[in-house]
């Protein structure tokens with residue numbers, strides 16, 4: 001898109017006029033641009049939209065885009081309910097007895113584990129798992145052109161499998177084209193059909209946490225399942241001890257359960273969940289130590305399953321400690337979807353290549369430039 005230079009200049013001066021305090025008749029913080037008369041203001045600009053408001057994936061946003069969840073947040077309320085009810089019953093009905101007869105450390109340990117579980121669950125569920133922004137129409141057209149016309153010869157034939165090959169650690173890795181996001185998916189990226197987004201280092205879509213698990217929230221997910229295993233095993237152990245102490249002296253288990261009926265509920269919930277949670281933690285510990293994702297493990301991308309050549313995982317550092325560090329302690333990658341950012345005005349008003357529509361700080365810089 002080419003815009004004559006003088007027009008760009010007009011745009012710029014116009015941009016400065018808009019944020020001139022005298023031109024702002026009704027100051028409305030952040031969200032609106034006061035319409036000001038000028039050559040480039042043919043249309044009254046509507047309220048600036050945040051990127052989450054026009055986000056193409058199937059996500060829900062709350063608190064002005066600060067919190068995001070998958071639209072199919074699945075059984076997240078059930079997960080939270082089970083954790084809250086079981087822990088609540090434990091603190092109310094078992095802890096007082098155990099403090100009296102054993103030690104005061106029990107509610108402290110339980111409390112620390114519970115806080116850990118809840119924080120890591122919220123971080124997993126309400127954060128960006130590593131969504132890749134879709135290509136803009138211009139970028140998509142550019143990629144399409146490259147695919148259609150790789151050697152400069154025009155042909156109406158379009159081969160269906162669109163792949164690119166890159167070499168990672170002396171291994172050829174195929175990159176697939178995403179028809180929804182109009183991008184070549186980077187290595188380890190997969191498109192989540194439930195959320196309708198391409199997610200970097202896609203692990204799986206977890207209905208229990210109601211979000212995709214990917215590059216940006218895997219560490220929280222891992223923390224969640226590990227701390228939950230500890231909490232479940234801890235509550236299970238404490239409740240068993242509680243019932244054992246109560247049934248001492250020839251009273252029997254029936255007497256103990258009658259004296260503390262809530263313990264029975266906790267015992268059932270913990271008994272049925274502890275095995276699956278422990279199994280899941282063990283499985284993910286194996287994945288972390290091998291620097292694998294669930295997706296790669298199921299597809300057998302590197303192990304020779306489902307007709308793939310057995311190549312070995314090119315992302316592995318061949319050292320368990322290094323793999324754990326790189327998966328769990330590496331620097332937190334930034335969120336690429338910039339959900340609280342503003343949609344550039346050019347996409348709304350089709351005014352041209354300007355940078356209005358970005359946060360107030362930027363306008364302040366513009367203002368200081370214009371007055372200088």
Ligand SMILES: [Zn+2]
Pocket residue numbers: 178179180181182190191196197198
């Ligand atoms: Zn995609």
Ligand SMILES: [Zn+2]
Pocket residue numbers: 070192193194195196204205206211212213
């Ligand atoms: Zn998903």
